[in-house]
Amino acid sequence: MHNKWTRSGALVLSAVVLLVYHPALSAGFVTDDWWFLRALLTKSLPEYLAHFLNPWNQFIWYRPIGGILWLPKYAIFGVSPMGYHLVDVLTHLGNCLLLFGLINRVTHNARAGFLAAIIYATIPSISVAVLWTSDSQPIATLFALLAVWLWISCIHSSSRVKYALAISFALLAILAKGTNITLPVILFLVDRLLVRYPISLGGLLRRYLPFIVLIPLYLVPMQPLFTPAGLARQHGYGLGSNVIANLVQYLNMLSFPWEPALPPTYFWLPLIILFVGIAVRKQNRAAAFLGLALLVLLFPFLLMSGTELRYLYAPVIVITILVGLGMERILRTIRPSRIRWVGTSALLFALTFLIVSSSIRITESAIFWGWVSHLERLTFRNIAQRHPALPEGTLLYFINATDEAWSTMSLIRYGARVAVSDVYTPREARWRDYHNPIVIHVGTFGESRELDVEMTIAVRASPELPVTFDQSIRLETYDLTRARVRRGELIGLILYWRATQKPDKDYTVFIHLTDADGRMIAGVDSQPREGRAPSSTWSPFELIPDGHVFVIPEDVPVGSMLRLEIGLYYLPTMQRLAIVDSLGNPFADRLILAPIEVIE
DSSP states (O other): OHHHHHHHHHHHHHHHHHHHTGGGGGOOOOTHHHHHHHHHHHSOHHHHHHHHHOGGGOSSOOOHHHHHTHHHHHHHHTTOHHHHHHHHHHHHHHHHHHHHHHHHHHHSOHHHHHHHHHHHHTOGGGHHHHHOTTOOHHHHHHHHHHHHHHHHHHHHHOOHHHHHHHHHHHHHHHHHOGGGGGHHHHHHHIIIIIIOOOOOHHHHHHHTHHHHHHHHHHHGGGGGGGSHHHHTSTTOOOOSHHHHHHHHHHHHHHHSTTOTTOOSOOTHHHHHHHHHHHHHHHTOHHHHHHHHHHHHHHHHHHTSSSOOGGGGTTTHHHHHHHHHHHHHHHHHHHTTSTTHHHHHHHHHHHHHHHHHHHHHHHHHHHHHHHHHHHHHHHHHHHHHHHOSSOOTTEEEEEEESSOSHHHHHHHHHHGGGSEEEETTSSSOOOGGGSSEEEEEEEOTTSOEEEEOOOSOOOOEEESOSSEEETTTEEEEEEEESOSEEETTOEEEEEEEEEESSOOSSOOEEEEEEEOTTSOEEEEEEESGGGGTSOGGGOOTTOEEEEEEEEEOOTTSOTTOEEEEEEEEEETTTTEEOOEEOTTSOEEESOEEEEEEEEEO
């Protein structure tokens, strides 16, 4: 009967996951997916590997496995998104089957394992981690579950092979998703609370020696993350009120993960008190393991500046185990009673309703991601229709408000004969080095407009470039689409920043178009790349192209001679950064580009 449950459960799980996530196969690429594709299209294999394998190349966690795994997928599927999504769906299926097997192995209850796994398979709040091909959480969780499975096996059998494999999969999990750095703690909890084989203190230290040695080495290249400046970064980690706020928010999400839009509530608080009370009173090691494992899995995400549903991909496993074990307990309780068939039917109906309703939500998510991808492709299709073919010597340069989707699609369509670049590429645009420069601005809602490039401009910078602001941020040069402009015309400006030391604040860039009397008639104030590259995230000496667009007002008289005033200020105080000389003495607070002439 046990084997029959195992085989049948695995078949049903496979069918459910493939059916539920079938719409994901047409979801397409979105956001970060395009970055990986572009890197594969533009970098040589050594360059691509060096980017991911060099620990000092990473700006938060060192997680090279995610990037490296794109290589075989690209070799097999090319630029077709269906294959990438199929791999992610199969990875999610692998996690469900491993969860089924682990619960079955620890509890010797295949039905409880099946109930937990099928609930986990269809939880809609974590579906984004499966639908987003560049999210490494599914593969990292697969490695982590394999590590747990092998850890239990090596403790039971004392097999060195299984021990080495368990260590290897644990390290792969960490290298796929840095937040898995807490995985050794999970393995220790499995060891001491679930398996509980007697072992001396010396033997225990030898068992965990690889983690004791390797984890500190892993943290070395991330040391800047844990400095005060690193902790203050927009995407960095920090200890403070955010920890408690995030814990409350995540517990709220986990209290009913089938409906992530629940209002803030403390519904989970009495449940936790009851759970802890039962665990302490009955000295239930399994309950203690589940509670501690949930906190350990959540801990890295509590240090972040906010919460995201996709981060619950691994932590929600604990909730599904509790639900599966609870349903199994109900079934065992009602088995000898007269309401056995009524209770079983009601539970089966509730489970079916939960799976069906969750499947509908996942389908809606897949449709949404497909719509986002379609919108990106539709924007590029408009560009491709305007330019069905492009001659050699053409540069397509994108001043994007979102991501690298359109530059990557350009590389796919036009190939090597056309140069493609954007503000995310750390080099100067040099539009006038090409015979046919085409500068395209893509707006927030995917609308695209082409900016005319004047091949010869006579604009002077005062003071002369490069200039240094407050001894730390240098404006090296710029690219301006036109200096002779028409009313209503869209003008593009790329500023090239480089920090000589790591900035500790997020500064705002101002670009003011003024008339001869100094009155501002148009302008742009924003953090670099419309807030997508805050100055506190810059690495020393990294070139930061920063694109801005603005419109020449319709009421500016023809013949007006205008100028651009450019500078930086700190928004909380509105204090401008001074331009300093080689001795550090301030002498100005703005750079002036002139003349800008308004023509008919």
